[in-house]
Amino acid sequence: MERLKDKVAVITGGANGIGKATAQKFITEGAQVAIWDIVKEKGEETAKELGNNTKFYQVDTTSFDQVEKAAQQTHQDFGKIDILINNAGITQDATLAKMSIEQWQKVLDVNLNGVFYCTKAISPFMVEQAYGRIVNASSVVGIYGNFGQTNYVATKAGVIGMTKTWARELGRKGITVNAIAPGFIATEMxxxxxxxxxxxxxxxxxxxxxxxxxxxxxxxxxxxxxEASFISGATLSVDGAVTI
Ligand code: NAI
Structure with a gap:
């Protein structure tokens, strides 16, 4: 079953972990995939491993300049962008007492600013074609909080807020916007x-x-x-029921 046949997807943080598995899945479902990631060597290796329907772009999603350029280049290379998976994310854990301003800022830069920048740069292409699917990575801790993760939790709760706002703003343009809230997943993180x-x-x-x-x-x-055409503004928990 090719549920994403002929669709073009940008997957941020696609070089590793969940993003890489997502790129693999999307290709199996018939999509063409642009992997956006900050790490060059691993990004190129992943794109090569996944084959002809994948292209790697080295992008630091905390730079709006880089994101805008990558969006233009991806659109030019593939002719359109249908799907944006805002998956890139980092942790820098410490308790409130021990968390440095740098740790706070860095996690906000990647997990919050990066999501805003990518959506701001790519959504105009979706509006123009009156079709788009945006899925953002939140986390169960964005809903429930977590010890030692003030910065990360703030961003993952923020992502849920942005998801609902964009679902309202972009719905009439044929674009759905949703979030997933993973539980604990076996990756480097x-x-x-x-x-x-x-x-x-x-x-x-x-x-x-x-x-x-x-x-x-x-x-x-x-x-x-x-299949999810009437789902928008939702946060889907994918967590083995850890939060019930
Ligand atoms: P990972 O650490 O395996 O992969 C993250 C990818 O993002 C890496 O390839 C990294 O190079 C890339 N990245 C980091 N900063 C970047 C930047 N500035 N620009 C572009 N790319 C950048 O992480 P994992 O586990 O695959 O997580 C993916 C998403 O899922 C993240 O947003 C994470 O917060 C979220 N998540 C993960 C959970 C887990 O248990 N692993 C649980 C809940 C949410």
Whole structure:
């Protein structure tokens, strides 16, 4: 089943983890994929591994200048942009007492400004063609909060707010905007968490395990497909029921 046949998707943070699994899934579903990522070597390697329907663009999404240029270039290369997956994200954890201003700012730059910049640069192409699908990466912690993650939680809650605002602003232009809220997924991001804490998280998850990147990729693909044509402004939890 090719649910994304002939669609062109930009996936930020597509070189690694969930973004890479999403690029892979989208190609299986018939899409052409522009991977936008800050890391050059890994980005090129991923694009090569995924084959002819993938192209890598080195973009730092915290720079509006770079994002605008990449949007123009991607549109020129593929002829259109139908789907934007705002997936790039980072953590720099510390308690409120210990968090530096730099840590606070850096996480806001990537997880909040980056999402705003990419959507601002790409949505005009979607408006012009009266079609678009935007899916943003939030997190369960954006809904529930988390110890030691003031910066990250602020951005992931902010993403839910932006999702609802853009769903209102862009709905009549044929564009849906949704967010996903993953639970704990086995990627590099989670590898920095001590094993003891991972065991505790698995214990707290009714499905009894961490999620796999492919399980988030499936949710992105659904929300990016026409099966989700009347879903907009939603935040879909993909978390093994850890939050119920
Ligand atoms: P990851 O660390 O494996 O991959 C993130 C990618 O984003 C990397 O390829 C990195 O180079 C790229 N990136 C970082 N800064 C960038 C920038 N300024 N410009 C362009 N690219 C940049 O992370 P993972 O786990 O795949 O996470 C993907 C998204 O899912 C993130 O937004 C994360 O916050 C979110 N998420 C992840 C969860 C998890 O448990 N892994 C849970 C909930 C949400």
């Amino acid at each position: 989670v590898k920095s968490i001590p094993e003891k804490v991972i065991n505790m998280l698995e214990g707290k998850t009714p499905l009894g395990r961490l999620g796999q990147p492919e399980e988030i990729a499936n949710a992105y693909a659904f929300l990016a497909s026409d």
